[in-house]
Amino acid sequence: MLHLLGETQAKAVFAHYMVGSQDQDHAQQDIDNAMTVGLDGFALNIGDPTASYVPTTLEYLYDYAYDKDFKLFFSMDLSAETAACTAGCASGTACCSGPSDYMSLLQLYLGNEAYYLGPNGLPMISTYSSGGFSNETFSTWKTSLDSQMYFIPMFDDTDGYYAQASGWWSYWGSVVDALFSWEAAWPAVGDGSSSDVGSVSPDMPVIEGAADHGKGYMIALSSLQYKDAYGANLYRPGGLNLPIRMNNILGIASQLDFVEIITWNDGPESHYIGDVWAEASDTSIEYCEPGAAFPHTAWQPLVTSFINAYKAGSSMSPPSGATAVGALWYKTILQDASCSGATKPDGWSTGTDSLTWAIVLASGSSGMTVVLTSNGAVISTVGVNAGLNFGSPTGVQAGAQMLQLLTSAGTVVMTATGGECVSSGCPAGIYNMNYQVLGLSSGGGSASCSS
Structure with missing residues (x-):
């Protein structure tokens, strides 16, 4: 035994x-x-x-x-x-x-x-x-x-x-x-x-x-x-x-x-x-x-x-005292990318040029907004509430991507940006569907990315 x-x-x-x-x-x-x-x-x-x-x-x-x-x-x-x-x-x-x-x-x-x-x-x-x-x-x-x-x-x-x-x-x-x-x-x-x-x-x-x-x-x-x-x-x-x-x-x-x-x-x-x-x-x-x-x-x-x-047995919430937790994620090549000599994965057609995000806000949160920006252009603005919020707006362009969390007064309190740029080409030589996942940081800032 x-x-x-x-x-x-x-x-x-x-x-x-x-x-x-x-x-x-x-x-x-x-x-x-x-x-x-x-x-x-x-x-x-x-x-x-x-x-x-x-x-x-x-x-x-x-x-x-x-x-x-x-x-x-x-x-x-x-x-x-x-x-x-x-x-x-x-x-x-x-x-x-x-x-x-x-x-x-x-x-x-x-x-x-x-x-x-x-x-x-x-x-x-x-x-x-x-x-x-x-x-x-x-x-x-x-x-x-x-x-x-x-x-x-x-x-x-x-x-x-x-x-x-x-x-x-x-x-x-x-x-x-x-x-x-x-x-x-x-x-x-x-x-x-x-x-x-x-x-x-x-x-x-x-x-x-x-x-x-x-x-x-x-x-x-x-x-x-x-x-x-x-x-x-x-x-x-x-x-x-x-x-x-x-x-x-x-x-x-x-x-x-x-x-x-x-x-x-x-x-x-x-x-x-x-x-x-x-x-x-x-x-x-x-x-x-x-x-x-x-x-x-x-x-x-x-x-x-x-x-x-x-x-x-409850709804999702951030750690006590935190405004929010969350992330922004996206693939780094566009759906119309051409990778010479590479084979598209089965299921490629179900991919989208999107900025996907999820944010968990504390109980009592109200009037806050998430703004998604792609290559300097705003592609989505959406109100968010206490608990788990998420979205996946399309319209991604090659370049830097950014998520901002704003108060009801329009002040940026958290930002997700950085990581690899979205490319119109095929830098890895394959139809890469893996995600770049960016966490939230306190404060504002400008969109950035690395090639």
């Missing part, structure tokens, strides 16, 4: 964390930063459990989290694991054991004080995909661990999952303790209609099916998905996906057990909210080498406001 020392928390919020060859100081900084944001822990994505860097990075993370109010649990990336081991043997998936390949790591860490415990008081284990393995494979694996776990896999690659077919529950019901849906975090590729951006409609049948069977649910929260990596080149609309989904999740918070933010540090997918370290990421990918040119940390204050509201 496992020696269980960890803790479980209601309404916990995690971030998906890619385990790479992180330096020790960077691994520790990730935990410190995540705690500042208000996260309860990391879901540790491990694609190849035999990779030489995995034991070292896990030791850095678990040792540092050991005496902190921050927990870690494994997310077995069975999709990547299957691809890795299949590539090394001619017999295909017969050489892969799926979850059993993680046994040595699980046995080493499941009893660690920094390991997160699920609502049943047992170690929480998740997955990325089913890896194509059968219910028997998972049942055998669970038995080998005396079923001493809270198993919350991401099985939305299995037939009938989103339809919540009765056959799905007959096949998988005895295997799972809860469910986690990854693909529901964004609209489908090529679908940028306003009704789909940020929607929780795909989650609802799964939430209801899980509840009907006495199972829990973890919902995904993300900004966008853009990648020209991992063998794919695609874009799934970002823009307002993050703030709209925040609003929608808060509307169903009572039906949820956990939230998982996708992701803390997956640079090639573009949906990171933390640092992307050079030693742990694919720095050959131009649009995030290694993320310094496209930092997304300015989203973190919005995430903190969301976490606080989710746990309190």
